[in-house]
Amino acid sequence: MADMTATSSGAAPQGLQTADGRPLKAALAASQARAKRRAFYLVAPLLAFILLTFVLPIGQLLTRSVSDPRFIENVDRSTGEVTPIMTGLRAWFKANAPGTEPDEAAYAALAQDLVLLAELRGQGDVGTRINYEAPGTRSLFTKTARKADDLEAPFKEAILDVDKDWADPVLWQAMRDASSRYTLNFYLAALDMTRDTDGNIVNVPEDRQVYLLLFKRTAILSVLITFTTLVLGFPVAYLLANLPLRYSNLLMILVLLPFWTSLLVRTTSWMVLLQSQGVINDLLVWAGIIGDDGRIQMIYNQMGTVIAMTHILLPFTVLPLYSVMRPIKPSYVRAARSLGATSWTAFRRVYLPQTVPGIGAGALLVFILAVGYYITPALVGGSSGQLISNLIAFHMQNSLNWSLAAALASLLLAGVLVLYWLYDRLVGIDNLKLG
Amino acid sequence: MKRTLILTSALVAAGVAAQAEELAVMSWGGAYSKSQVEAYHKPFTEKTGITVVDVVADNPATPIKAQVEAGNVTVNVADVEYADAMALCDEGLLEEIDPSILAAAPDGTPAMDDFLPGAVTDCFVATIVFSTMYAYDDTVFTGEKPATIADFFDLEKFPGKRGMRKTPKVNLEMALMADGVAPDDVYDMLETDEGLDRAFAKLDTIKDSVVWWEAGAQPPQLLADGEVAMTTAYNGRIFSAAVAEGKPFVSVFNGQVYEYDGYVIPLGAPNKEEAMEFLAFATQTQQLADQAKWISYGPARKSSGPLVGLYEDGKTEMGPYMPTAEQNLEVALPSNFEFWADRNVELSERFNAWLAN
Secondary structure, eight states, X not given: OHXXXXXXXXXXXXXXXXXXXOBHHHHHHHHHXXXXXXXXXXXXXXXXXXIIIIIHHHHHHHHHHHOOGGGTEEEOTTTOOEEEXXXXXXXXXXXXXXXXXXXXXXXXXXXXXXXXXXXXXXXXXXXXXXXXXXXXXXXXXXXXXXXXXXXXXXXXXXXXXXXXXXXXXXXXXXXXXXXXXXXXHHHHHHTTEEEOTTSOEEEOOGGGOOHHHHHHHHHHHHHHHHXXXXXXXXXXXXXXHHSOHHHHHHHHHHHHHHHHSOHHHHHHHHHHHHSTTSHHHHHHHHTTSSOGGGOOOOSSSHHHHHHHHHHHHHHHHHHHHHHHHTTSOHHHHHHHHHTTOOHHHHIIIIIHHHHHHHHHHHHHHHHHHHHXXXXXHHHHOTTTTOOHHHHHHHHHHTSOOHHHHHHHHHHHHHHHHHHHHHHHHHTOGGGXXXX | OHHHHHHHHHHHHHHHHHSOSEEEEEEOOHHHHHHHIIIIIHHHHHHHOOEEEEEEOSSTHHHHHHHHHHTOOOOSEEEEEHHHHHHHHHTTOBOOOOGGGSOOOTTOOOHHHHBOTTOBOSSOEEEEEEEEEEEXXXXXXXXXXXXXXXXXXXXXXXXXXXXXXXXXXXXXHHHHHHTTOOGGGHHHHHTSHHHHHHHHHHHHTTGGGEEEEOSTTHHHHHHHHTSOSEEEEEHHHHHIIIIISOOOEEEEEEEEEEEEEEEEOBTTOSSHHHHHHHHHHHTSHHHHHHHTTTSOOEESBGGGGGGOOBOTTSSOBSGGGSXXXXXXXXXXXXXXXXXXXXXXXXXXXXXXXXXXX
């Protein structure tokens, strides 16, 4: 083989040829092309599936996180027709530098844009879009658009007559920002920052800061949960791997049983167990360990989140650990002991290093799952046990600020990718053994 | 005999085929959905042969908003709060409703004069007036009983956990009223930063003792489990638990915040005609009065008022349990829809930040 490649890629102009005179390389490629095509057809469904359900949505999410064009175009919900809106005002923004005091021309453009807006019934959408960046301004648009047809020159006076809040520079800055199709403002918001009226990036007031805190809390709790699952899961996996098969199979079912139970059932069982009138507190009171008025708050706070999530994610550590521990031969440890190592040294220097691929796989799995966990903290987390995913859900479902939700989700994704990269550098992804 | 049977079933089948076979009506679940099933859904099915499916959500405004935005509407009619209806209507997410489809009162008063002021808008027809008030477990407080909204925020006088809805709406208003602000001044105050700070500061005083609820069926459950000593709740839910199930819950209307609630039709909903027909049917005088037989919410039509009598058990007078009863309105606040349509996003964010910190 080595000879052949040397000849065919060497300086010889002819190269090797088949019996019918074609160059061997081309003949080989032709005969393999069919097999390759067939192989491609075999994976094509999977590829299409991944493209459709994974790559496309993530692409859409990333686009959404930098773009919310509701100030630029109106989409008719029944026909899907797209109409450009706020054209006059956007032209004015383009002609005038940021910070310019809005003049009569600006207000005239605004009045004209509002007439079209009222016709399209698009004032609510535009108001909602601007309201994200300049809170409390939504009704300005709905209110003024309702009267748009009656506005007359001088427009500045007429519009300020409808509501004097139109003069607010914050509002004009927000409209200017919303005039460009692409913006980084959602990422700023996701990092507790905003732009002031001159366009400088500043922190939002302290009582509105929430996302950084939640990112930090999500990271800390996820590390904590990963750690507790490892501490709890390691001995279980060791036991599973070293017991005779008939006992270990039974134990394995005990590990898998919760794994097969619905997530909601497991979470609500924890609610029954942990609540202040729940099983555990009742037992403690009955045993006289705590008084009836000293019941421990174990749920609707961080503790509830950590306990429930540790339990739910435990199998994800136990299974990879087990699969790594099973083939480790006991003779290695015995050899170490016979050479004079204490049992601790033998464990630390001989056994533990062999389980690292399992530890890495389990920890990575649990951490990544924990970072994006949503339903359990929502149910048992109260207010202090909420994670960043709960706010992403809030913006997806309640405030419908999908761009902000997308920005938060993208940051989370980026964080996980960085961790994955770090893991690859430190431990090596080849060393991962998932089971 | 057999022939008639075949004939009737054929006719019925033809009738059903000509009509939409079912309507999905989304509402809030629990005792409230039950009252609607009894007073609206069943009689409507009886009259038209259209099955009405009861779909439940924590707050129907949220899923229908998402459905219309995504262009995949499966709900035909939804039951939403007034402020949400106004916001959704402004955003063009709802079908407009022609008021001429609404039935006149039995005495001939046109529908628009019969409904309470503001109860019918471009896209919304109110069915009830409901209130968020608070209730306590009578067995927990043996001495003095809580009587005012200030008592709800007084952990020293009335120790114990509190249940509150996980939204800024209503909580901010109640906090200010508990802090001594007159109901008339509450929204003016909330428009200012100082007023907001004051409301959040008041909420701060009980923050550590609050269990947050999201679905309307939760507060009676929290009270029954002993998980909280008192909780804010929709008044009808507490009524159902107290009267129908005999729980020792006492309602306190002092500091209540009341609001319309009613039907909307999401934009692009299938079977629009049948949906309109249902809406017109459900908002008739008799139907609204019938609903009050099942839950203590005030009907949105004047002509329904006199028809409201006893609870379905046949002995409980509904009058005093209504949020609109005179003695319940002494310290009470009508919810300001414009304020919330405008400020909900901003205040929700601040509320979330406050919760997380």
